[in-house]
Amino acid sequence: MLKDKARNRAYKQAIEDNKDIFEGKVILDVGAGTGILSVFAAQAGARKVFAVEASDIYKIAEEVIKENNFEDTIQVIHDRIENVTLPGNIKVDIIISEWMGFYLLHEGMLDSVIWARDHFLKSDGLLFPEAATIYSVPCSVPTMYEEWDNVNGISMKSFASKLRTQASQKPDTTFVKPDQILAEPEVVLWIDLREVTVEDLHRIKVQHIAVANKQGKYQGICIWFTCTFPSSSTEPVILSTDPDEEETHWKQTTVVLPNEADVQESEPIAYELVLTRSENNDRHYNIEVIMLDPEEVEHPEYCSCHMTKCILVRAMLEKYENNDVENA
Amino acid sequence: MLKDKARNRAYKQAIEDNKDIFEGKVILDVGAGTGILSVFAAQAGARKVFAVEASDIYKIAEEVIKENNFEDTIQVIHDRIENVTLPGNIKVDIIISEWMGFYLLHEGMLDSVIWARDHFLKSDGLLFPEAATIYSVPCSVPTMYEEWDNVNGISMKSFASKLRTQASQKPDTTFVKPDQILAEPEVVLWIDLREVTVEDLHRIKVQHIAVANKQGKYQGICIWFTCTFPSSSTEPVILSTDPDEEETHWKQTTVVLPNEADVQESEPIAYELVLTRSENNDRHYNIEVIMLDPEEVEHPEYCSCHMTKCILVRAMLEKYENNDVENA
Numbered sequence: 001m002l003k004d005k006a007r008n009r010a011y012k013q014a015i016e017d018n019k020d021i022f023e024g025k026v027i028l029d030v031g032a033g034t035g036i037l038s039v040f041a042a043q044a045g046a047r048k049v050f051a052v053e054a055s056d057i058y059k060i061a062e063e064v065i066k067e068n069n070f071e072d073t074i075q076v077i078h079d080r081i082e083n084v085t086l087p088g089n090i091k092v093d094i095i096i097s098e099w100m101g102f103y104l105l106h107e108g109m110l111d112s113v114i115w116a117r118d119h120f121l122k123s124d125g126l127l128f129p130e131a132a133t134i135y136s137v138p139c140s141v142p143t144m145y146e147e148w149d150n151v152n153g154i155s156m157k158s159f160a161s162k163l164r165t166q167a168s169q170k171p172d173t174t175f176v177k178p179d180q181i182l183a184e185p186e187v188v189l190w191i192d193l194r195e196v197t198v199e200d201l202h203r204i205k206v207q208h209i210a211v212a213n214k215q216g217k218y219q220g221i222c223i224w225f226t227c228t229f230p231s232s233s234t235e236p237v238i239l240s241t242d243p244d245e246e247e248t249h250w251k252q253t254t255v256v257l258p259n260e261a262d263v264q265e266s267e268p269i270a271y272e273l274v275l276t277r278s279e280n281n282d283r284h285y286n287i288e289v290i291m292l293d294p295e296e297v298e299h300p301e302y303c304s305c306h307m308t309k310c311i312l313v314r315a316m317l318e319k320y321e322n323n324d325v326e327n328a
Numbered sequence: 329m330l331k332d333k334a335r336n337r338a339y340k341q342a343i344e345d346n347k348d349i350f351e352g353k354v355i356l357d358v359g360a361g362t363g364i365l366s367v368f369a370a371q372a373g374a375r376k377v378f379a380v381e382a383s384d385i386y387k388i389a390e391e392v393i394k395e396n397n398f399e400d401t402i403q404v405i406h407d408r409i410e411n412v413t414l415p416g417n418i419k420v421d422i423i424i425s426e427w428m429g430f431y432l433l434h435e436g437m438l439d440s441v442i443w444a445r446d447h448f449l450k451s452d453g454l455l456f457p458e459a460a461t462i463y464s465v466p467c468s469v470p471t472m473y474e475e476w477d478n479v480n481g482i483s484m485k486s487f488a489s490k491l492r493t494q495a496s497q498k499p500d501t502t503f504v505k506p507d508q509i510l511a512e513p514e515v516v517l518w519i520d521l522r523e524v525t526v527e528d529l530h531r532i533k534v535q536h537i538a539v540a541n542k543q544g545k546y547q548g549i550c551i552w553f554t555c556t557f558p559s560s561s562t563e564p565v566i567l568s569t570d571p572d573e574e575e576t577h578w579k580q581t582t583v584v585l586p587n588e589a590d591v592q593e594s595e596p597i598a599y600e601l602v603l604t605r606s607e608n609n610d611r612h613y614n615i616e617v618i619m620l621d622p623e624e625v626e627h628p629e630y631c632s633c634h635m636t637k638c639i640l641v642r643a644m645l646e647k648y649e650n651n652d653v654e655n656a
Contacts, residue, residue, distance in 0.1 A: 002487075008480045039482045063486035152336045154367045158391035159330075 002034060006246040010239035011098065014128055014229035015040045021126065021232050022046050025093035030081050030116045031109050035061030035074065037096045042070040049074040050092070052081050052116075081112045084120075092120050096128040102173050103253040104134050104189075104225035105275065106285045111198050127193045129227035129239065137185040138210050138269045139176055139222040144256045146217075167256045171287050176222045176243045176252040182263060183210035185242075188223070188273055204275040207297060211305045212263040220256040221271065221289050255289045268294035268305035330362060334574040338567035339426065342456055342557035343368045349454065349560050350374050353421035358409050358444045359437050363389030363402065365424045370398040377402040378420070380409050380444075409440045412448075420448050424456040430501050431581040432462050432517075432553035433603065434613045439526050455521045457555035457567065465513040466538050466597045467504055467550040472584045474545070495584045499615050504550045504571045504580040510591060511538035513570075516551070516601055532603040535625060539633045540591040548584040549599065549617050583617045596622035596633035 002008070015022060015037075022044035029038040032051035038061070041049050051061055051074050058078040065074045077084055086092070095116050101108030117127065144167060148160035186208045191200075212218070226240040241250045263269060270292035278284035294307065302317070303310040330336070343350060343365075350372035357366040360379035366389070369377050379389055379402050386406040393402045405412055414420070423444050429436030445455065472495060476488035514536045519528075540546070554568040569578045591597060598620035606612035622635065630645070631638040 002479060002484070003475075012480045034484065034487055036479065036482055036484075040480075043481065060487050060490055063490075064482065064484055067483050067486050147331075151330060151364065152340045152368075153371065154364055154392065155395050156330070156362065156364075156392055158395050159362055159388050162388055162391075 002036065004249040006248045007098070007239060008036065010227075010229070010237050011037055011096075011128070012040050014231070014237040015044045015096070017234045017237065018230070018232050019044045021230070022094065026050075026090060027094045027096060028052065028086075028092040028116060028120050030095060030097035030113050031099060032061050032076070033057055033098070035064045035076070037098060038074045039065060039068050039070055041094075041096055042068075042073045046073060046094075050077055050084075050086060051075065052077045052079065052084055054078070054080045081116050086120060091122045092125060093122055094126045094128060095121055100132070100225065100227060100250065101283070102250055103171075103223045103275075103285075103287075104132055105201065105277075106253075107283050109283070110191075110196075110201065111282065113193065114196065114198055117193070126230045129229045130193050131228040132191045132193065132225055133228075134188040134204075134223065134225045134275075135185040135242070136188045136206075136208065136221050136223045136273055138182045138212070138218050138263075138271070139220055139254065140180040140182065140217045141172075141176075141219040141254055141256045142180070142217075143174070144172075145219050145260055164256050164258055167254075168258065171223075172254045172256065173251050174254055175247060176254060178243050181222065181243060182212050182214065182216045182218060183269065184213065186210065188275070202277050205272065207272045207292070208270070209294065209297065209299050209303060209305065210269045210271075211303065212265055212267045212269060215262075215264050217260050218257070218263045218269060219260040220254050221273065223253040223255070223273075223287070224250070253287075255287050257289070257291070264306070266304065266306035268299065268303070268307060268310075270294040270297045330364065332577040334576045335426070335567060336364065338555075338557070338565050339365055339424075339456070340368050342559070342565035343372045343424070345562045345565065346558070346560050347372045349558070350422065354378075354418060355422045355424060356380065356414075356420040356444055356448050358423060358425035358441050359427055360389050360404070361385055361426070363392045363404065365426060366402045367393060367396050367398055369422075369424055370396075370401045374401060374422075378405055378412075378414060379403065380405045380407065380412055382406070382408040409444050414448060419450045420453060421450055422454045422456060423449055428460070428553065428555060428578065429611070430578055431499070431551045431603075431613075431615075432460055432519075433529065433605075434581075435611050437611070438519075438524075438529065439610065441521065442524065442526055445521070454558045457557045458521050459556040460519045460521065460553055461556075462516040462532075462551060462553045462603075463513040463570070464516045464534075464536065464549050464551045464601055466510045466540070466546050466591075466599070467548055467582065468508040468510065468545045469500075469547040469582055469584045470508070470545075471502070472500075473547050473588055489586075492584050492586055495582075496586065499551075500582045500584065501579050502582055503575060504582060506571050509550065509571060510540050510542065510544045510546060511597065512541065514538065516603070530605050533600065535600045535620065536598070537622065537625065537627050537631060537633065538597045538599075539631065540593055540595045540597060543590075543592050545588050546585070546591045546597060547588040548582050549601065551581040551583070551601075551615070552578070581615075583615050585617070585619070592634075594632065594634035596627065596631070596635060596638075598622040598625045 027049040032053040038051040099109040148156040224241040272290040274288040355377040360381040366379040427437040476484040552569040557565045600618040602616040
């Protein structure tokens with residue numbers, strides 16, 4: 001993960017751009033790992049950094065901190081954040097954490113960040129990052145379909161079908177190329193880290209009507225996330241795992257459909273997406289994609305799909321808007 | 329592995345180029361997997377193919393074979409090759425197998441191919457591939473050294489040192505770029521599949537004196553292999569996992585040194601390489617690299633290194649050769 005350049009750069013820039021925020025402050029790094037974020041904070045002028053790491057990696061953090069001469073500023077605490085007591089029950093000015101899992105929530109540590117916020121952050125304290133968004137969009141998944149039609153002259157469609165059955169148990173973490181995306185992405189979930197609760201994250205359910213922006217093969221749903229950092233002055237730094245952006249170790253997540261469908265430009269694709277926290281493992285989520293009949297779900301007011309109803313509504317709305325402009 | 333284009337293409341070409349060899353013959357595919365090699369053989373005109381696969385993947389092989397309309401030619405046998413009896417104790421004309429593991433031997437199935445050869449192959453039968461070679465060469469491993477000197481402004485040399493300690497327990501399977509190679513590769517082992525025995529593979533030990541062909545950082549030993557296929561007429565097909573060749577799923581194998589050394593062009597690098605079959609798991613090997621003092625080992629007669637002794641010997645040999653030419 002340390003080799004994830006986009007990730008490191010986003011955190012570094014978010015912290016470096018805001019030295020005025022970090023200068024002289026007390027910082028808590030939740031899940032500090034090798035201590036890289038703690039060192040960024042110390043470099044930015046933090047007075048004190050508590051680097052909390054539950055795993056044995058804390059030993060590496062200690063060495064990295066020493067190697068960079070911040071052993072007086074950064075204190076490594078080898079424990080779960082839930083067991084930590086800070087010296088003198090001090091509250092911190094800023095929580096930094098790289099807690100994001102695959103499609104944000106899977107194998108992530110957001111619960112620990114929420115705990116840290118509720119127990120250690122000053123009421124006017126900041127979180128780096130402070131917001132996160134999950135997106136979804138219909139896509140092609142050629143690696144589960146047509147790439148098996150002809151493998152060196154051999155038809156392996158039956159194998160591809162088996163792969164899809166397997167993949168239905170476990171979404172695929174893989175790079176999706178921008179040209180595989182079939183519509184405008186839509187928001188599955190927006191999280192304000194200052195306010196989100198653990199309960200908010202138990203089950204996320206959305207219904208989307210995507211409108212194909214080109215002809216293509218609808219073979220799955222692609223999911224990714226972005227995170228936004230606070231900023232005192234400059235444009236806020238956004239760490240994005242969008243297929244259009246630089247590759248990260250999070251890649252994208254793909255839920256492949258058992259059967260593909262041809263879609264035409266402007267065709268509506270209706271689906272329901274349900275993310276449910278696993279009962280056996282708090283840090284795991286199950287994703288369910290349910291295909292819906294576009295005829296049977298309500299389309300948004302400004303739907304750009306090719307269904308007669310939407311074309312009529314659009315024409316009517318445009319007419320009203322034009323009238324408004326003419327009357328203005 | 330099916331996505332390994334270089335691998336598939338090599339097998340396909342080796343079989344397709346030799347249709348005259350396969351035409352009307354009986355073939356045994358050892359470790360058939362999804363059945364792709366069996367289908368190549370059937371496409372090349374084989375009369376009968378026995379596709380032996382011990383794992384549950386045999387079900388996929390059956391479907392792939394059916395999908396390609398070879399269910400009359402190819403018979404899938406779901407068993408370990410060691411338990412197989414062929415109908416009427418028939419002997420086969422050709423054994424095909426993709427048995428190669430990392431650096432050829434690790435997690436490979438050569439023992440099964442040897443068993444198949446000794447029990448099922450006609451005395452004049454062929455093996456695809458029929459020979460294999462392991463190579464080694466000193467190399468740079470920047471991912472274990474200088475890439476950690478400055479990670480977004482943070483020195484992580486202590487972490488790199490930890491990584492190297494870990495890597496010493498388990499050689500790294502990773503792509504090595506051609507510019508990381510510091511000398512001419514040398515042969516660790518050449519295997520003639522028609523003759524090799526299981527005992528030959530228990531322990532392989534070689535001593536090499538590589539001569540640096542450029543200035544660089546000597547940080548590890550890079551190991552890879554090639555396989556050669558029989559050919560009746562055309563140039564034999566070679567499947568190569570050389571860093572200079574197209575990437576394969578075998579990548580290369582790197583044994584990283586705990587400490588690096590600067591080397592100059594023409595400097596000799598002496599090392600011993602020992603591959604030992606693991607006592608706990610027949611399919612696993614341990615690799616040991618022992619650094620030797622170039623002053624204390626015998627150099628080859630035509631050594632091109634910069635040591636005085638070798639320069640003198642070389643000059644003398646050249647003089648003799650010139651005399652021979654002049655006297656001729």
